[in-house]
Amino acid sequence: MSNLTTMLVDDHTLLREALRRALESEGMKVVAETGDSDQVAQVAESARPDVVVMDIALPGQGGIAATRQLHERLPGLPVVVLSMFADQATVDAAMQAGAVGYLMKDCTTGELVGALRSAASGALAGPPRGSGKATSKAAATGTAWLSQSRCSAAEAHGLTRRELQILHLLANGASNDALGRALFISTKTAKNHLAHIYGKLGAANRTEAVAKAVRAGLVAIG
Amino acid sequence: MSNLTTMLVDDHTLLREALRRALESEGMKVVAETGDSDQVAQVAESARPDVVVMDIALPGQGGIAATRQLHERLPGLPVVVLSMFADQATVDAAMQAGAVGYLMKDCTTGELVGALRSAASGALAGPPRGSGKATSKAAATGTAWLSQSRCSAAEAHGLTRRELQILHLLANGASNDALGRALFISTKTAKNHLAHIYGKLGAANRTEAVAKAVRAGLVAIG
DNA sequence: CGCGAAATGAGCCGATCGGCTCATTTCAGG
DNA sequence: CCTGAAATGAGCCGATCGGCTCATTTCGCG
Numbered sequence: 001m002s003n004l005t006t007m008l009v010d011d012h013t014l015l016r017e018a019l020r021r022a023l024e025s026e027g028m029k030v031v032a033e034t035g036d037s038d039q040v041a042q043v044a045e046s047a048r049p050d051v052v053v054m055d056i057a058l059p060g061q062g063g064i065a066a067t068r069q070l071h072e073r074l075p076g077l078p079v080v081v082l083s084m085f086a087d088q089a090t091v092d093a094a095m096q097a098g099a100v101g102y103l104m105k106d107c108t109t110g111e112l113v114g115a116l117r118s119a120a121s122g123a124l125a126g127p128p129r130g131s132g133k134a135t136s137k138a139a140a141t142g143t144a145w146l147s148q149s150r151c152s153a154a155e156a157h158g159l160t161r162r163e164l165q166i167l168h169l170l171a172n173g174a175s176n177d178a179l180g181r182a183l184f185i186s187t188k189t190a191k192n193h194l195a196h197i198y199g200k201l202g203a204a205n206r207t208e209a210v211a212k213a214v215r216a217g218l219v220a221i222g
Numbered sequence: 223m224s225n226l227t228t229m230l231v232d233d234h235t236l237l238r239e240a241l242r243r244a245l246e247s248e249g250m251k252v253v254a255e256t257g258d259s260d261q262v263a264q265v266a267e268s269a270r271p272d273v274v275v276m277d278i279a280l281p282g283q284g285g286i287a288a289t290r291q292l293h294e295r296l297p298g299l300p301v302v303v304l305s306m307f308a309d310q311a312t313v314d315a316a317m318q319a320g321a322v323g324y325l326m327k328d329c330t331t332g333e334l335v336g337a338l339r340s341a342a343s344g345a346l347a348g349p350p351r352g353s354g355k356a357t358s359k360a361a362a363t364g365t366a367w368l369s370q371s372r373c374s375a376a377e378a379h380g381l382t383r384r385e386l387q388i389l390h391l392l393a394n395g396a397s398n399d400a401l402g403r404a405l406f407i408s409t410k411t412a413k414n415h416l417a418h419i420y421g422k423l424g425a426a427n428r429t430e431a432v433a434k435a436v437r438a439g440l441v442a443i444g
Numbered sequence: 445c446g447c448g449a450a451a452t453g454a455g456c457c458g459a460t461c462g463g464c465t466c467a468t469t470t471c472a473g474g
Numbered sequence: 475c476c477t478g479a480a481a482t483g484a485g486c487c488g489a490t491c492g493g494c495t496c497a498t499t500t501c502g503c504g
Contacts (some may be wrong), residue, residue: 083486174429195464
């Protein structure tokens with residue numbers, strides 16, 4: 001449980017190697033790699049990673065389709081998309097395919113690691129905002145497991161699911177800006193959630209909030 | 223180990239009661255109380271708390287003498303002084319008597335709790351600055367145990383003892399200002415230590431530093 | 445006796461954070 | 475149907491933080 005296992009899906013070997021080094025220096029273990037989107041599900045089934053890092057632009061069926069396939073064959077395996085595209089259409093497609101996170105390739109290593117930890121712990125999930133039907137559809141397909149996560153301990157402190165997600169990212173050192181990018185919300189909204197968390201936990205700042213949350217068993221570091 | 227046991231020494235019953243409530247709501251356990259400075263050592267020996275909260279103005283021999291006595295009878299039991307006096311002479315006297323921390327009574331509950339946790343874990347210790355002989359004298363008497371703390375893991379990251387102390391306080395949500403007051407240094411110096419810590423741990427901010435430190439086993443939350 | 449590391453302290457400045465108020469939308473439950 | 479909670483978003487402003495450089499003192503080690 002301490003060493004997160006990850007699977008990298010990207011056709012650029014150089015980037016994959018760099019990613020592997022970065023992740024392993026952060027205490028994560030890369031148990032599988034592939035650059036062929038058609039092999040994704042098969043490799044994942046034998047390697048059984050805790051979390052998958054998925055590129056979008058891939059030879060074969062492509063990252064979106066691979067994510068959907070993975071989501072059907074191995075529901076519960078969180079997929080974090082690492083893409084060069086920031087357009088809403090691509091983001092929406094990825095999220096509807098079952099991805100739990102979407103990061104730009106110009107994000108920092110720390111952000112990636114934080115997102116992966118959060119994804120693996122079940123804190124990062126759900127369709128970002130989407131509108132109406134797409135949202136409820138995505139929620140119905142496979143993201144529902146998030147709703148029954150650890151609301152037990154959280155409810156004792158009156159924390160909502162969203163606030164728990166924020167806490168998980170906080171525990172990885174996320175800035176307000178990083179929170180927004182990881183959860184597809186504006187920095188303002190992230191700040192609002194933080195303010196609610198501070199109030200509920202009786203913390204004066206983010207670091208104290210993390211400390212109290214860890215002691216309360218709401219989140220874990222490591 | 224999870225529930226810190228404390229002993230409260232203060233002749234104001236009302237304050238003691240309030241303190242007890244505050245500490246217990248923070249997950250600490252008050253295993254002994256007394257308002258008589260002459261009973262301090264005796265009570266501590268039977269109750270065996272993890273850390274002692276000591277008032278200065280006490281009937282009998284007084285808090286300073288009680289601290290010295292405690293320090294001789296039970297070396298290794300950290301004493302945090304909670305005083306109304308901020309004058310350097312009183313602070314110096316308390317530190318030379320063996321106290322590992324000195325807080326004003328107008329500090330926040332969070333600061334007290336943080337200081338107690340740090341003190342109990344051995345992170346808060348040593349004479350603040352003092353000058354020359356007084357410093358080395360205090361260091362020779364009983365604060366030396368800090369030098370052989372957990373430099374093993376810390377040295378792997380090149381962290382100094384002082385930086386470890388900072389980290390412990392950070393893990394309790396301390397602000398730069400709180401760091402300065404807890405360690406008797408200026409905010410500027412605290413910031414300098416932080417900058418060094420960030421560099422050594424590869425963290426971008428204090429919360430990330432805590433996260434990395436916890437994962438590296440340098441500090442513990444809880 | 446230097447030399448360097450550690451610790452202390454300062455000034456400056458831009459970035460970030462935290463508190464406050466306010467508004468909108470969605471959605472579940474009475 | 476209406477109310478309230480949750481989530482989203484915004485503006486404003488002071489406080490804090492983090493990066494940068496610089497200086498001083500102390501101390502251990504060759």
